[in-house]
Amino acid sequence: MGKQKAPGAHRSFHTLITVIAGCIVFCGIVLGIWFLIFYNNHEETNDAQVDQYVTPVMARVTGFVQEVRYEENQFVRKGDTLIVIDNREYKSHLDRALADVNHARQDIKVIENSVATVSNKTAEQEAQLEAARTEVWKTGQDYQRYKALLKEEAATEQQLEQVKAAYETAEAHYNEIQKIIRTTALNTTETRSKLPTAAAVVQSNQAMADNASLFLSYTIITAPYDGWVGRKTIQPGQMVKEGQTLVSIVSKEKWVTANFKETQLQYLTIGQEVELKADAVRGRVFRGTVESLSPASGARFSLLPPDNATGNFVKIEQRIPVRIKLAETDDQTEFLRAGMNIIVIAEHQ
Numbered sequence: 001m002g003k004q005k006a007p008g009a010h011r012s013f014h015t016l017i018t019v020i021a022g023c024i025v026f027c028g029i030v031l032g033i034w035f036l037i038f039y040n041n042h043e044e045t046n047d048a049q050v051d052q053y054v055t056p057v058m059a060r061v062t063g064f065v066q067e068v069r070y071e072e073n074q075f076v077r078k079g080d081t082l083i084v085i086d087n088r089e090y091k092s093h094l095d096r097a098l099a100d101v102n103h104a105r106q107d108i109k110v111i112e113n114s115v116a117t118v119s120n121k122t123a124e125q126e127a128q129l130e131a132a133r134t135e136v137w138k139t140g141q142d143y144q145r146y147k148a149l150l151k152e153e154a155a156t157e158q159q160l161e162q163v164k165a166a167y168e169t170a171e172a173h174y175n176e177i178q179k180i181i182r183t184t185a186l187n188t189t190e191t192r193s194k195l196p197t198a199a200a201v202v203q204s205n206q207a208m209a210d211n212a213s214l215f216l217s218y219t220i221i222t223a224p225y226d227g228w229v230g231r232k233t234i235q236p237g238q239m240v241k242e243g244q245t246l247v248s249i250v251s252k253e254k255w256v257t258a259n260f261k262e263t264q265l266q267y268l269t270i271g272q273e274v275e276l277k278a279d280a281v282r283g284r285v286f287r288g289t290v291e292s293l294s295p296a297s298g299a300r301f302s303l304l305p306p307d308n309a310t311g312n313f314v315k316i317e318q319r320i321p322v323r324i325k326l327a328e329t330d331d332q333t334e335f336l337r338a339g340m341n342i343i344v345i346a347e348h349q
Contacts, residue, residue, distance in 0.1 A: 041347060041348050042345055042346065042347050042348065043260065043264045043267050043268070043345070043346045043348070044343065044344065044345045044346075045258055045259065045260050045261070045264070045343070045344050046341065046342075046343045046344075047258070047259040047260075047319065048256055048257065048258035048259065048276075048324075048341070048342040048343065048344045049256070049257055049338075049339055049340060049341060049342060050254060050255075050256055050278075050336045050337060050338055050339065050340040050342060051254070051255050051256065051257045051338055052227075052250050052251050052252075052253065052254050052255075052337075052338040053227075053250070053251035053253060054230075054248050054249070054250050054251075054338065055224055055225075055227075055248065055249045055251070056245040056247075056248050057082065057221060057223075057224065057245070057246050057247050057248065057249060058243055058244060058245050058246065059085070059218075059221070059240045059241065059242055059243065059244045059246055060215075060218040060242060060243075061085060061090065061215055061218045061219060061242055062239075062240065062241045062242050063085040063086050063087075063089070063090075063219065063239075063240065064085065064086045064237060064238070064239055064240075065083060065084070065085060065086075065234055065235065065236050065237060065238045065239075065240060066084045066085060066086045066087075066236060067083065067084040067236060068082075068083055068084075068232070068234055068235065068236055069081050069082060069083070069084070070082050070083075070229050070232070070247070071229075071232065072229065072230070072231060072232040073228060073229065073230070074228065074229050075226075075227070075228050076223040076226070076227065076228070076229055076249070077223065077226050078222075078223055078224065078225045078226050079222050079223065080222060080223045081220055081221070081222055082221050082222060082223055082229070082246075082247060083221040083234060083246055083247070084219065084220060084221075085218075085219040085220075085221070085240065086219070087216055087219040087220075090212065090215050090216040090218075090219055091216055093212045093215070093216075094209065094212040094213055094216050096212075097205065097208045097209035097211075097212040098209050100205040100208065100209070101202065101205040101206050101209050103205075104198065104201045104202040104205050105202055107198050107201070108195065108198045108199065108202060111192075111194050111195055111198055112195070115188060115192055115195075126181065128177050132170065132173050132174040132177050133174055135170040135173070135174070136167070136170045136171050136174045138170075139163065139166045139167035139169075139170040139171075140167055140170075140171075142163045142166070142167070221246065223249055224249060225249065225251060225252075226251070226252050227249045227250050227251045227252055228249070228250045229247050229248070229249060229250075230247060230248040230249070230250060231247075231248075232247070233246075233247070234246050234247065250338060252330065254326055254330075254333060254336055254338075255291070255323055255324060255325055255326060256276060256288060256323075256324040256326065256342050256344065257321050257322070257323060257324070258274075258321070258322045258324055258342070258344040259298060259319040259320070259321055259322070260319060260320055260322055260344075261317050261318075261319055261320075262297070262317060262318045262319070262320055263317065264346075265293065265320055267346065267348045267349060268290055268293070268322060268346055268349070269290065269349050270290055270291070270292060270293065271289060271290060272289070272290045272346060272347075272349055273287060273288070273289055273290075273327075274287075274288050274289070274290060274324060274344055274345060274346040274347075275287065275288075275344070275345040275346075276288050276324070276326075276342050276343070276344055276345075277342065277343040277345070278336065278340060278341070278342055278343075279340065279341045279342070279343075280335070280336075280340055280341075281335070286326065286327070286328055286332075286333070287326075287327035287328065288324040288325055288326050288327055288344075289324065289325045289327060290322060290323075290324055290346070291323045291324060291325040292322075292323045293320060293321075293322055293323075294320050294321040294322065294323075296320075297318040297319060297320055298318075298319055298320070298321055299318060324344065
């Protein structure tokens with residue numbers, strides 16, 4: 001009986017293997033057909049990364065770090081103070097510049113007061129000139145009268161000489177006042193001519209004061225926008241120089257840069273919706289919209305762009321950066337970080 005059951009068992013086993021193999025072949029055929037249909041109607045690339053603005057914050061003045069007011073990877077708001085540089089030297093420069101401004105303004109006040117004083121003197125001298133003119137006229141009339149009286153022998157030579165002397169004295173006084181008025185007018189003009197120069201000095205000193213105030217403000221380093229600070233490499237007491245990178249800020253704004261092959265661009269349009277899959281999160285699909293296409297290939301933006309006119313030419317398929325806007329809110333994409341790998345799938349349009 002055992003020998004008779006053996007062939008039946010073998011047949012059942014072979015039948016099971018055949019069924020399993022058939023299922024595998026069938027599934028393979030179905031899967032192959034699905035892949036063929038899918039990839040004939042979709043474009044996919046795994047050459048894509050999450051992008052964010054990474055802005056280096058640099059020192060604009062040289063000095064010693066007094067305070068560091070952030071922690072590594074901390075979220076900061078626009079305008080938050082990150083680093084404070086010792087400002088005593090720059091404050092002394094500002095104080096000296098402000099003192100120069102005040103001194104120059106006082107010089108202008110002195111010149112204006114001088115002009116006012118000279119103007120008052122000119123008014124007094126004009127009044128004196130009018131009185132002297134009247135005196136010349138009066139003594140002149142007396143002199144002519146006494147000359148006539150002397151011809152009629154109604155006055156003496158001595159009286160005529162006294163009247164003549166008074167007339168000449170009045171005339172000399174009148175001429176002296178005229179000369180004084182002319183001199184005063186020249187002095188007034190000269191003094192007023194100093195005002196534009198003094199005003200220019202005030203403007204120059206004010207510009208220096210503004211510049212000193214600007215440099216003083218550079219000792220307070222603030223966040224340029226909302227975002228996260230990167231590595232903390234600065235400590236209090238450290239010497240920093242102008243132009244030195246102190247910290248980097250990573251923006252809240254995120255997008256995906258997908259580098260599609262040049263042969264895939266014909267199927268992409270601005271405003272097209274795409275699917276995004278992050279390697280960091282399995283099973284989750286994000287949505288995005290094609291925002292813009294790069295005007296040139298990525299190789300053209302490299303430090304040393306290729307020059308196909310020299311040497312041997314090897315044709316290489318180029319990739320064009322495509323910017324994709326994330327459709328999800330910031331809360332849903334908060335865990336995404338710049339540089340994370342993304343798979344982008346775009347349906348043919």
